[in-house]
């Protein structure tokens with residue numbers, strides 16, 4: 001990677017430290033949300049041992065992965081991207097010898113290192129304090145999970161980047177971010193595992209990139225995907241990651257005309 | 265070929281027409297209507313290496329639009345631009361390496377990290393060698409007094425400090441050309457002077473070509489030998505500043521200090537054509553004249569004969585005055601177009 005993008009990532013990490021309080025507030029919102037889900041599912045599992053192939057233990061682990069994923073690339077990175085476009089400072093970006101998309105990725109990466117650090121600490125605490133949560137079966141599964149999780153963040157970046165580009169056409173970022181979050185949360189499996197969906201919706205979800213954000217890493221973590229299926233899962237994730245990257249470039253080329261042809 | 269060549273450059277914006285009220289808003293949803301607005305209208309201009317050019321005109325004249333096209337972030341509707349041999353909007357990145365830009369209304373500083381960190385980020389973005397960076401940074405720090413606030417975040421510094429930091433950011437990578445769109449907007453006189461001094465020195469020592477837009481006539485007088493005036497998207501004057509004041513401000517005012525009152529002055533002077541008395545008191549007499557028709561010497565001679573003069577001085581027209589009259593439309597410069605400095 002070029003030095004300029006590394007440098008951008010490090011500045012972004014510094015910048016996000018200025019927002020540490022909001023981060024913590026945001027993070028605790030995620031914690032409360034996941035606690036609510038935890039109690040909801042616990043009530044559901046009170047008289048059952050298994051649901052759609054998930055035991056209570058599986059579900060707890062699933063919630064953990066879903067939580068982890070929700071803390072990465074939070075509203076902060078998303079709103080920073082869209083506000084760049086909305087407040088017109090995208091013009092200043094165009095005045096620099098730098099690729100817009102790569103620069104946004106570098107910035108997001110910088111912030112994510114910080115977010116990832118905080119949530120890694122949280123998750124470790126959960127794993128130690130609440131010993132009942134299962135972990136991947138083998139070191140190989142751990143590695144596969146970490147890889148898959150890393151790619152899932154890139155997929156999320158692809159989705160968020162493209163959706164922020166829509167801010168070129170809307171005059172507010174809220175609607176875009178809401179719609180983006182609603183679609184992602186449903187189709188990634190962040191709300192409910194895909195196995196609980198009606199067949200047609202599940203089939204659709206499997207054909208879309210969103211499942212690579214939560215469903216894919218969760219299936220590796222839970223040991224639902226083993227052997228060749230792990231490779232398959234990773235490969236599909238990488239495929240979407242690449243597709244979204246180029247789709248992002250394509251949308252950008254149209255979007256930037258708003259600035260360069262119509263003057264913003 | 266000149267460093268910057270502009271031929272028949274035109275930008276037409278499409279502006280949405282919305283009828284007022286809710287009905288208008290709904291109607292706009294289904295049936296969008298637009299009008300075309302010509303912001304820059306067939307302008308021609310050549311700028312040589314090392315020049316400092318003031319680009320002035322009333323609000324909405326098309327200055328910022330021109331600058332945006334020159335920097336490559338706005339695509340012209342028609343016409344041609346080459347900057348150092350390349351077409352800016354077609355090779356934006358390459359162009360970006362060679363230029364520095366300040367839009368006075370915006371900042372390129374990162375809000376929540378120290379100013380120095382933004383500068384070192386720019387070093388990496390422009391892939392500057394460490395030595396060059398140090399040298400330029402020292403130079404800029406000294407001229408702009410950056411160390412006063414270098415370690416504060418942009419959020420914490422004053423407007424004047426922010427502008428100085430933005431200038432440092434624009435000049436950091438030794439650009440060949442710098443475009444400054446209102447670099448002194450909202451600043452106090454001390455900061456303005458510091459910034460002017462800085463621009464002058466960089467231009468002199470490094471040969472940086474500077475194009476600046478401003479509404480501050482002090483900026484123009486201090487910095488630029490050449491002035492380009494744009495109005496309604498058209499260039500109405502392009503030439504040396506002195507030439508403009510010479511050609512279009514032939515009017516002079518002579519003030520005479522009187523030892524004794526001279527109540528008859530007005531009457532006496534009526535005999536001389538092209539001279540009017542613009543002020544008369546017991547101690548002072550002011551006469552306005554057109555230098556093309558009569559010389560100060562002749563007027564002084566005539567007045568010496570009718571009044572007891574102790575002292576006199578002559579007022580040159582200020583550019584301020586000239587430009588204001590151009591904007592007002594009371595001075596028509598349309599005939600004077602073309603020709604560099």
Ligand SMILES: Nc1ncnc2c1ncn2[C@@H]1O[C@H](COP(=O)(O)OP(=O)(O)OP(=O)(O)O)[C@@H](O)[C@H]1O
Nearest residue numbers: 262263264277279303322323324325326327328329
């Ligand atoms: N993005 C845009 N869309 C539509 N019209 C625009 C746009 N930007 C500028 N204009 C119009 O183009 C004209 C020229 O604007 P410009 O900003 O170039 O003026 P200016 O000379 O910089 O004025 P000022 O001294 O006020 O900064 C104005 O009438 C303005 O309304």
Ligand SMILES: [Mg+2]
Nearest residue numbers: 327328329445
């Ligand atoms: Mg302007």
